[in-house]
Amino acid sequence: MTTWTGQKRPRLEAAQQRRRTGRDGATISVKPIRIFGDPVLRTPADPVTDFDAELRRLVKDLTDTMLDAPGVGLAAPQIGVGLRVFTYHVDDQLGHLINPSLDLSPDEETDDEGCLSFPGLVFPVERAYGVVAKGFNMHGEPVTLEGSGHLARCVQHETDHLDGVLFIDRLDPVARKLAMKEIREAQWWGEPALQVKISPHRTWGKAF
Numbered sequence: 001m002t003t004w005t006g007q008k009r010p011r012l013e014a015a016q017q018r019r020r021t022g023r024d025g026a027t028i029s030v031k032p033i034r035i036f037g038d039p040v041l042r043t044p045a046d047p048v049t050d051f052d053a054e055l056r057r058l059v060k061d062l063t064d065t066m067l068d069a070p071g072v073g074l075a076a077p078q079i080g081v082g083l084r085v086f087t088y089h090v091d092d093q094l095g096h097l098i099n100p101s102l103d104l105s106p107d108e109e110t111d112d113e114g115c116l117s118f119p120g121l122v123f124p125v126e127r128a129y130g131v132v133a134k135g136f137n138m139h140g141e142p143v144t145l146e147g148s149g150h151l152a153r154c155v156q157h158e159t160d161h162l163d164g165v166l167f168i169d170r171l172d173p174v175a176r177k178l179a180m181k182e183i184r185e186a187q188w189w190g191e192p193a194l195q196v197k198i199s200p201h202r203t204w205g206k207a208f
C-alpha cells in the first residue's frame, strides 16, 4: 500500500486517466496500426474458434483504433493479430464480423480506396458493387451483413486483409506500378512503425 503525502501525484494520475478515456468516459484502447512492409499484413489469418473475453477485447481494440485513426474499417492483422476479425464504421453503421464468408454481386464499381496501412494514399479499385457476408458476432451468434457501394467495398477490403491480400494487389499492372512509386516516395516507406500521425484529410471516409 502506498500513501501520498502531497496532492501532486493524485493530480498527475487524474490527468493520465483523462488521456486514456473517451468523450463518454469509457476507457479506450488504441493500438499501433501496422504499415505496409510488415509481414503480418501478408500472413493469412486463422479462423476464430474461441468466442471468449479475449475475443471481445480484440473487437474493442479494433473498434477504438479504427475510430481514432479515423478509418471506416480495420482488420485484426492491421494491429498485429492473426485472427479472422474485422470492424467497420460505414454511414454511421458500426459493427464487426468474425470468420466472414462473402457472396459477391456480378456488377462491379470502381471508386477511390485507401488503407490505414498505407497512410495518406488513395487508389481507384474495382470491386463488386454488392455483397452478402455471413459470419459471427463476438458472442458466437451467426450474423449476415448485406450491403452495397461503400459498405460492400469495406467488407471486401477487410476480408482481403484476413487473406493477406492488400488493395494494391487489386490494381492492374500499370496502376500498381504507379502506386508502388507513390508508396516508395511516401514519408513512412521503410519505417518499421509510423512515427507521425498523417493528416486523415486526403483519405477521409476512404481508409479501410
Ligand SMILES: [Zn+2]
Pocket (backbone or CB within 6 Å): 114, 115, 116, 117, 157, 161, 207, 208
Ligand atoms: Zn486496409
